[in-house]
Structures are given as structure tokens and as C-alpha cells.
Amino acid sequence: MSGSRVVVTGLGTVNASTAGGRDALAGALALGRSAIAPVRAFAVDDLASRLAAEVDEATLASLVDRDAARRLSRICRLGLAACVLAVRDADIEGGPGLGLVVGTEHGDFTSSRDFAQGFLRRGAAGLSPMIFPNTVMNTMAAVAAIAIGAKAPSITLNQSTVAGDLAVARGARLVADGRAEAVVAGGVDELFEDVYRRLSQMGALSPRMGGPSGEGCRPFAPDHNGPVLGEGATFLVLESPERARARGARVIAEITEAAWGNVPSAPYSAHSRRIDRGSPVARLLASRRGRPFARCYGAGNGDPDVDDWERALLARDLRGPSADLVPPRSLAPLFGQHGGLGALRVGAAALDTERGAGPVLVHGIARGGCRTALAIGAAA
Amino acid sequence: MSRPGGGGRPDVVVSGLGVVSPYGAGTKSFWTGLAAGTCAIKPITLIETEGFRSRIAAEIPAEAMASLGYSRRRSRADRIALAAAREALADAGVPAERAREAGLIVGAVGGGMLEGEEWYLGETRGRPVRSIRALRSILPFSHAETLGWRLGLVGPKETVVMACASGGASIALGADMIRQGVVEAAVVGGVDALTRICFMGFNALKLLDPTPCRPFDRDRRGMSIGEAAAFLVLEEAERCRARGGRAHALLAGYGMTTDAHHVTAPHPEGEGMIRAMRMALDDGGLEPRAIGYVNAHGTGTPQNDRAEALALRQVFGEGGVLVSSTKSLVGHTMAAAGSVEAAATILALQHGLLPPTANLERVDSEVPFDCLPGTARPAEITAALSNSFGFGGQNVSLVFTRP
Numbered sequence: 001m002s003g004s005r006v007v008v009t010g011l012g013t014v015n016a017s018t019a020g021g022r023d024a025l026a027g028a029l030a031l032g033r034s035a036i037a038p039v040r041a042f043a044v045d046d047l048a049s050r051l052a053a054e055v056d057e058a059t060l061a062s063l064v065d066r067d068a069a070r071r072l073s074r075i076c077r078l079g080l081a082a083c084v085l086a087v088r089d090a091d092i093e094g095g096p097g098l099g100l101v102v103g104t105e106h107g108d109f110t111s112s113r114d115f116a117q118g119f120l121r122r123g124a125a126g127l128s129p130m131i132f133p134n135t136v137m138n139t140m141a142a143v144a145a146i147a148i149g150a151k152a153p154s155i156t157l158n159q160s161t162v163a164g165d166l167a168v169a170r171g172a173r174l175v176a177d178g179r180a181e182a183v184v185a186g187g188v189d190e191l192f193e194d195v196y197r198r199l200s201q202m203g204a205l206s207p208r209m210g211g212p213s214g215e216g217c218r219p220f221a222p223d224h225n226g227p228v229l230g231e232g233a234t235f236l237v238l239e240s241p242e243r244a245r246a247r248g249a250r251v252i253a254e255i256t257e258a259a260w261g262n263v264p265s266a267p268y269s270a271h272s273r274r275i276d277r278g279s280p281v282a283r284l285l286a287s288r289r290g291r292p293f294a295r296c297y298g299a300g301n302g303d304p305d306v307d308d309w310e311r312a313l314l315a316r317d318l319r320g321p322s323a324d325l326v327p328p329r330s331l332a333p334l335f336g337q338h339g340g341l342g343a344l345r346v347g348a349a350a351l352d353t354e355r356g357a358g359p360v361l362v363h364g365i366a367r368g369g370c371r372t373a374l375a376i377g378a379a380a
Numbered sequence: 381m382s383r384p385g386g387g388g389r390p391d392v393v394v395s396g397l398g399v400v401s402p403y404g405a406g407t408k409s410f411w412t413g414l415a416a417g418t419c420a421i422k423p424i425t426l427i428e429t430e431g432f433r434s435r436i437a438a439e440i441p442a443e444a445m446a447s448l449g450y451s452r453r454r455s456r457a458d459r460i461a462l463a464a465a466r467e468a469l470a471d472a473g474v475p476a477e478r479a480r481e482a483g484l485i486v487g488a489v490g491g492g493m494l495e496g497e498e499w500y501l502g503e504t505r506g507r508p509v510r511s512i513r514a515l516r517s518i519l520p521f522s523h524a525e526t527l528g529w530r531l532g533l534v535g536p537k538e539t540v541v542m543a544c545a546s547g548g549a550s551i552a553l554g555a556d557m558i559r560q561g562v563v564e565a566a567v568v569g570g571v572d573a574l575t576r577i578c579f580m581g582f583n584a585l586k587l588l589d590p591t592p593c594r595p596f597d598r599d600r601r602g603m604s605i606g607e608a609a610a611f612l613v614l615e616e617a618e619r620c621r622a623r624g625g626r627a628h629a630l631l632a633g634y635g636m637t638t639d640a641h642h643v644t645a646p647h648p649e650g651e652g653m654i655r656a657m658r659m660a661l662d663d664g665g666l667e668p669r670a671i672g673y674v675n676a677h678g679t680g681t682p683q684n685d686r687a688e689a690l691a692l693r694q695v696f697g698e699g700g701v702l703v704s705s706t707k708s709l710v711g712h713t714m715a716a717a718g719s720v721e722a723a724a725t726i727l728a729l730q731h732g733l734l735p736p737t738a739n740l741e742r743v744d745s746e747v748p749f750d751c752l753p754g755t756a757r758p759a760e761i762t763a764a765l766s767n768s769f770g771f772g773g774q775n776v777s778l779v780f781t782r783p
Contacts, residue, residue: 002560094640096655106519107541112577116497119580120504124431132581133644133771136489137520137541142772145640151652154638154774155549156541158488158521166538170553177556179636198515259562262484262537267525268516278481278534368525370537 001257001287003176007379008350009249010090010237012082012186015335015344016053016230019063019081021089022252025234025344026351034334036217036228042193048207049200051215052191053230053336071130072143075108079140079188080147082233082340086184087148090237090249094149097181100141101155101171102188103163105339107137109192140188152180161299161306162364163187164342165372168236169258172374175238182243186235189339196229205229206302217337219300219330220307227301230336234343236350241379251379253350256359257284263313263369270305270367280373281317281363288375292321294358297345298328299365301337310365318361328363342372349376392555393627393783395620396472396613397723398464398569402438402606402710405447405463407471410720411727413709414735415756420710421592421604426494427576434588437574438606438711455492455517457609458526461571464609465527472613473625474565482613483535483563485554486524487546487570489715490578492517497576520715523571535563541715543770544677546570547610548718548778552634554614564619569611572714578605585644593680593712594739595705596689596747603679606711610719612726617783627783629726632666632763635659639773646684646769650691653767656775657695660765664779668696671779672761673734675725677769678705679712688767689747698748702759705751708738718768718776725766726780732760 011022016035018028035053044050055078061069063081072080079102092098111134118126133139138156145154153174159166164187171185199205207215208226217228244251259280265272298314300307307327314326331345342364349360353376364372399406402420403413413420420438429435440460450459469479496518502508516522521539528537536557542549547570554568572578582588582605589602620627637659639652646653661668674696677688692703706724707713713720728734733756740753763781 096637100638115577115581116500120501124580124583127580127584129581129584129586132577132584135577135581136543136771138543138770138772138774139643142643142774145638145773146643149640151638151640151655153549153636154542154640154772155553158519158539158541160519160521170538173556173560177560179556260536260538262528262534264529264532264534266529267522278536280536368521369528370521370524 001176004240006172006175006238006255007241007244008236008252009239009244010086010092011347012085012089013234013344014055014060014063014078014082015232016055017335019059021085025347029348036336041191047197047200049205049215051228054191055232073108073111073134075188075190076140076143078190078233080144082235083144083148083184086235086237092182092237096151098150099152099154099174099180099183100145100150101167101183101185102141103157103159103167103339104137104187105160105163105189106192106195108134108139109195111135113194148184150184159366159370161366162342162370162372163339164234165346165362165364165374166260168343168346169260169372169374171238172255172258175240182237182239184235184237186343187340188233189231191229191231217302217333219302219332220311220327224302224304224307227303227332227337230338232338232340234340234347236343236347253353254377254379255374256377257287257375259283260372263371265369268367270309272369279317280371284373284375293325293361295352296325296328296361296363297349298330298363300327300330301332306367313365314363346374353378389559391617392558392614392631393617393620394612394629394631394726395615395625395627396468397628398467398471399610399723400440400460400464401608401720402440404441404444406467414724415733417736417738417754417756419592419738426574427579432583434583434590436592436604438604439574440607455495457490457492457571457573458517458523460609461523461527462530465531465567465611468567468611468613474613478565480532481535481563482533483554483557483566484524484528484533484537485540485550485566485568487540487550487715487718488520488523489541489543489546490572490575491520491522493575493577494573542774543772544714544717545768545770545774545776546715546718548768548776549636551612551719551722551778552636552776555631555634558614558616565613565615567611567613569719570716571609572607572716574607578714587681589680592739593708595678595680595708595737596685596744596751597740598742598744600680600682600685602681603707604711606713608710608713608716608720610716610723612719629729629780630783632779632781633660633663635663635777637775641773644771646687648687650687652773652775653688653691653769654694656777657765660777660779666763666779670763671701671765672759673728673764674701674703675721675766676703676705677767678707686746693748702734703749703751704735704737706735722766722778725764729761729764729780729782732758734759
């Protein structure tokens with residue numbers, strides 16, 4: 001990556017399996033137990049889809065101060081909790097040098113619905129000035145920035161499927177270019193009833209196409225029939241190795257490259273007839289002068305169209321010794337599809353390299369063509 | 381912190397401009413309106429306003445929307461974004477093959493919410509809208525999807541949601557991509573169409589003036605909302621020159637900071653604003669005295685204008701720079717505001733004419749600056765700064781100079 005080198009020195013996650021720092025995520029990954037279960041938050045009896053990976057409310061409540069929790073929406077609490085855990089894991093302090101990048105797909109739809117319902121019930125008098133700010137998608141970043149003292153750039157990126165990995169890539173660039181001394185970067189989304197219901201009714205969730213295997217998250221499998229939604233937040237702390245060394249931080253891994261691009265395709269479609277000239281994976285491989293990756297995580301989440309597209313794109317880019325990395329590993333069966341999953345993939349890759357797994361490629365592709373690629377290596 | 385990017389970084393120029401504003405479609409109509417000091421804030425026609433404190437906004441005229449020629453199946457925001465981005469690319473004249481490799485960064489907040497609201501109101505009132513197409517474009521990232529597809533761009537694509545600083549942030553982040561050598565050119569800017577949620581929300585916060593907004597006026601009572609799309613083509617200066625392209629301005633530097641103080645209110649002493657402006661000046665290697673004009677965030681709310689005036693005084697000294705607010709002319713165009721006002725700043729540099737602050741009659745004693753009331757003023761300036769601030773304590777300052 002041009003500019004300064006970037007290392008990962010902290011990790012915080014609140015997901016359906018676990019909540020905590022690097023050790024908590026390592027434990028959940030080692031256990032390998034899927035957190036996908038029947039939906040508890042709302043009734044799904046009338047839907048074909050009935051599964052999700054939900055964050056336990058008691059766990060979340062234990063992570064956020066009760067007074068703060070009363071005035072914060074659930075998605076803000078998820079983001080806030082994971083950012084605080086990441087900062088604690090890295091033992092880093094806030095200030096003018098600390099930045100924040102938050103990726104999200106849906107933002108705080110719950111607040112948008114509540115705000116609209118106030119109007120529908122009571123007209124202009126029913127509109128809540130307390131709820132309105134939450135309808136702007138950067139509120140999660142605003143709340144977290146105040147909590148962790150992030151006064152450098154605080155950026156919210158909106159993107160489907162790869163919001164978390166895109167945020168980490170952008171965060172790495174901010175550090176590499178000296179725009180921030182350190183950046184907390186990751187993603188967050190919550191399970192929202194209206195989105196779940198609508199996606200299920202549109203056939204966008206498993207069991208989208210039916211089949212004997214029924215509902216489930218089976219990325220790249222012959223019987224994949226749609227994603228299963230999850231929720232949660234995962235954030236990483238990124239900084240230069242010099243700064244990490246100077247403050248005695250324990251480095252987990254290095255982000256050696258981060259790139260992203262666009263495969264021109266119609267909105268929400270998962271195919272393109274155009275040549276993918278801007279392949280971020282090709283850019284990564286070129287900068288690595290052909291050195292292969294030992295492992296690859298992908299965004300495939302059981303959506304057959306996305307799975308097949310990712311497999312085809314990677315097969316074109318990863319040839320020779322890296323060809324057997326296709327199809328890539330997916331973490332969606334463990335944690336469900338949500339805006340924090342991309343950052344969780346980067347976190348998993350960082351922990352892999354810390355344990356000596358060799359360089360890892362974290363790849364992402366979303367309907368509509370947003371494509372991400374990060375190379376994670378062992379800290380030198 | 382050391383100067384970002386380090387030595388030897390490439391210069392970034394603005395080689396293309398495209399605007400769809402309450403004055404109509406096209407950069408020419410935008411500049412004509414600004415130069416004439418025409419306030420485009422009028423009674424709202426797009427959405428129902430009965431029972432609200434403020435019932436005015438700066439809407440894009442219906443005839444301008446019709447002239448864009450895009451299908452109404454696209455969201456209103458997508459249509460104006462496409463028109464503005466296409467104008468910017470045509471204005472830049474970047475060869476098609478190079479344009480394809482450009483990055484795309486879109487600042488957005490409301491997405492296709494106007495159409496989503498119609499769908500939602502139909503559902504909840506028992507009159508369901510048959511098509512659910514509106515839902516597919518409801519999220520902010522839908523604009524980047526549409527632009528990336530219709531313009532055939534393969535470079536990095538991002539949607540930045542930083543409230544009212546989104547458009548300014550898109551320009552800053554696009555410039556970084558060029559400076560880092562990731563791309564040679566980038567299409568950057570912001571878009572927002574009028575939405576009920578925005579209109580109702582700011583009404584609920586009592587932040588809207590019932591009459592057209594009066595930034596920096598002693599009797600100001602809030603802002604007026606608007607809608608627009610403005611896109612810029614940024615290019616590496618040397619490559620632009622080599623292909624014989626014309627640069628509107630040099631993007632000399634930017635600063636981006638966060639207050640980390642309050643979710644909606646700015647820091648009362650403008651601490652984050654001061655850092656953003658100083659960072660932008662430092663990034664561009666300029667002293668405050670080099671700046672001849674500041675296109676202020678200037679919303680017309682008591683809090684913002686007071687904090688911004690305090691910050692300007694800290695950076696430039698009392699009366700140290702000419703200041704005006706474009707929002708008094710075209711309203712607060714939300715996610716588009718940063719790029720709309722960047723375009724206004726660049727055009728002011730080009731034409732040697734500073735757009736005025738409309739509706740300003742009695743300048744607040746806490747605003748010790750010449751805020752150019754009523755009439756545009758000729759001024760041969762060589763550098764100007766554009767401020768964009770937003771909910772969440774987001775601060776972006778951009779510095780442009782003559783190429």
C-alpha cells in the first residue's frame with residue numbers, strides 16, 4: 001500500500017456468537033458454532049424465512065452504560081459497544097489523531113419507521129425531535145466518536161454486503177496517507193423486522209428457491225438458496241507500526257494492501273457482461289509480484305447469484321498456486337449476513353495470520369458491483 | 381500530525397462541473413442565479429406541508445426536471461445525480477477510456493426516500509403502491525449504483541453519508557485517491573432530493589425559518605431546505621494538462637475533523653471547525669491571508685452561524701475575509717450542499733465575482749465579517765475556502781485556488 005504501513009492493534013465485536021476483543025472472536029471462530037437460530041425478536045410465522053443470527057439483548061445491555069442506553073437506538077448501542085471494545089483491546093486513547101470509519105447497509109431504519117409512525121398517528125405534533133437525528137445514517141458514527149474521542153475524520157460508508165470490509169479498507173487508506181494517526185474501522189447493522197419481512201416476501205432470503213435442504217445459510221454449496229440475516233458490529237483499530245511500537249501495542253497483523261473497485265452492473269444485479277478491468281484483486285496480486293495467498297475469505301453468503309459471481313470473479317483472478325482458494329471461506333454461516341460481517345472477516349484473517357496461517361486475502365463483492373480486496377499478513 | 385500525503389504528491393485540479401439546482405439544470409443556470417443573487421426559496425409543491433411551521437423550500441423547477449429526459453421510474457435523486465454527473469464528465473472532456481477508470485464517490489443522505497415515503501404511506505394507509513421498485517432505490521448507496529452502472533465506471537466506488545458535510549467529504553476523499561495514485565480521475569459530489577422525513581425532521585427540531593433563511597442576520601430563525609445535485613471531475617493536474625484539458629481550479633487542500641461533542645449541535649466554540657479550516661490551509665500550504673473569500677456553511681440557524689463566526693474569527697481574524705452563504709440562495713441542499721457550494725466557490729474564483737448572502741438585512745454583532753448582503757461583489761481573489769458542517773459534528777473545509 002502506498003504511504004505508511006498499517007497494522008491492526010485491536011478488535012472489538014458484538015455479534016450473535018460472542019462479544020469482546022480479539023480473544024472473544026478467536027474463541028468463537030475456534031468453536032465454529034453457528035449462531036443462526038429461529039428469530040426471537042418478532043413473529044415470523046407468516047413468512048417462509050424464520051432464521052436469523054441475533055445478538056442477545058442481555059449481552060448488549062451489559063456492554064452499554066444504562067443511562068446512555070436509554071437515549072440510544074439499538075444499532076447505535078451495537079456500534080458504540082463494539083467501538084469501545086476495540087479501543088479497549090488496543091489500549092488506545094482518543095484525540096485529534098483518532099479517526100472512525102463506520103460501514104452499514106441499512107443504518108437505523110428502526111428510528112426512521114418510529115419517526116414516520118409518530119407522524120401517521122398524530123400528524124406534525126407526533127414528530128419526535130429526539131428520534132429524527134437517528135434517521136441520518138451517520139448517527140452511529142457520531143455516538144461512537146463521542147464515546148471514544150475520535151476527532152480526526154469520522155466517515156460513514158453505506159454499502160450492501162461489503163460495508164464492513166470497505167470501511168476497513170478506507171480506514172487503512174486514511175492511516176497510510178497520514179489523514180489520521182489511528183482509525184477505528186468496521187461495520188454495523190441490526191436485524192430490523194420491516195427489512196426482514198420485505199426481503200423474505202421478495203424471495204431475497206433463504207429459502208429463496210426452496211429445495212429439499214430447506215432454510216439455511218450454505219454459501220457456495222450446490223443447495224444454497226439465499227442468505228440468512230444476522231446483526232452485530234465489528235471494529236478494528238488500525239495504526240502505523242511505528243506508532244504501535246512506540247506505545248507498546250500488541251500488533252495482531254498487518255494490512256499490506258487494500259483496494260476496492262466497481263464491476264459495472266445494474267443496481268442489485270449480480271452479473272456483468274463487461275470486462276472487469278478494475279479488479280482490486282488483480283491490483284493486489286500485481287503489488288505482491290505473484291506471491292500467493294494461503295487463505296481467502298469471501299463475501300458469499302448463500303445468495304446463489306452472489307456466490308456464483310464471486311466464485312467466477314475469483315477464479316479469473318486467482319490462478320496458479322492460489323486457484324485452490326476458490327471458492328473462498330465464508331463466515332456468514334456462523335454470524336449471519338450483516339454490515340459488520342466484512343470487518344469480522346478482516347478480523348478473522350488478522351487472527352489467522354497471527355497464528356501463522358500465512359497471507360490471507362479478504363474478498364468482497366456486492367450486488368451492484370462494489371468489490372473489495374484486502375491483503376492481510378503477519379506483523380513484521 | 382505531519383502534512384498528509386507527504387512531499388511530491390500530485391496536484392489535483394477540478395476539470396469538470398455539473399449542477400442541477402433550484403435554478404434549473406446546468407452549471408450555467410446555477411451561476412446566473414448566484415450572480416444575480418436570486419433567492420430560489422418558495423412555497424413547497426412536492427410534498428404536503430399543512431400544519432408545519434415552515435412550508436417553504438428551494439425545489440428544482442418542474443420544467444427543469446422534465447428537461448433532464450430520464451424516466452420517472454428512476455428516483456428523483458437518481459435523475460438529478462445522473463444529469464449532474466454527466467454534465468461534469470462532458471465538461472471535463474476526459475477521453476472515454478480514461479473516464480471509465482475513474483473513481484466514484486457520492487455523498488448522499490436521503491437516497492430515494494421521496495419515492496420510498498410514497499410507497500410507505502400507501503402501505504400504511506391501505507392504498508398499496510403496486511410497484512416496489514421504490515424500495516430498491518431507497519438507500520443512499522443506490523445513487524452510486526446507478527451512476528456506476530450508467531456511466532460504466534470501474535474505479536473505486538463509495539457512498540459517503542456524513543449528513544450535511546457529505547458532498548464536501550466526497551470531494552476530499554476523491555482527491556486523496558488521486559494523490560495516492562489509486563486513480564487518475566474521480567467523479568465526486570453529492571445529491572439529495574427533497575424528502576418528507578427531512579422536511580418534517582427539521583420542522584420537529586424547530587430549525588426551519590418560516591420565511592426564506594437569513595444566514596448571519598441578527599433576526600435569523602433557522603434554515604430553509606433545498607434539493608440539488610452537484611458533481612465535480614477531479615484529475616491529476618499533470619495529466620489534465622498533458623491531454624490539453626482545462627482546469628477550473630486547483631483543489632489545494634482539505635481538512636476533515638470531528639467535534640466528538642454532540643450528535644446534533646456544533647461545538648459551541650467551533651473547535652472542530654477551526655481545526656478543519658487550519659488543516660485545509662496547512663494541506664494547501666497557504667496562510668489565512670491568502671484566502672480572499674469563504675463560502676460559509678452558513679445555515680441560518682442561531683447555533684451554526686454563531687459557532688462558524690467564532691471559528692472564522694479564530695482562523696482569519698475579525699473582518700479578515702469576505703464571507704457569504706449560498707444557502708440563502710438555493711436553500712440547504714443537505715448531502716449536496718458541500719459540492720454545490722464547492723462549485724459556487726470555484727465559479728466565484730473563475731468569474732472574479734462573489735455571490736451574495738440573500739435576505740441579510742441586519743448583520744449579527746457576533747458575526748464580525750462583511751457577509752456580502754444582497755448583491756454579488758466583484759473581487760479578484762486567488763484562493764477561496766468552502767465550509768461544510770453536519771450533524772454528528774462533521775467538519776469539512778476545502779481550499780480552491782486559481783489553476
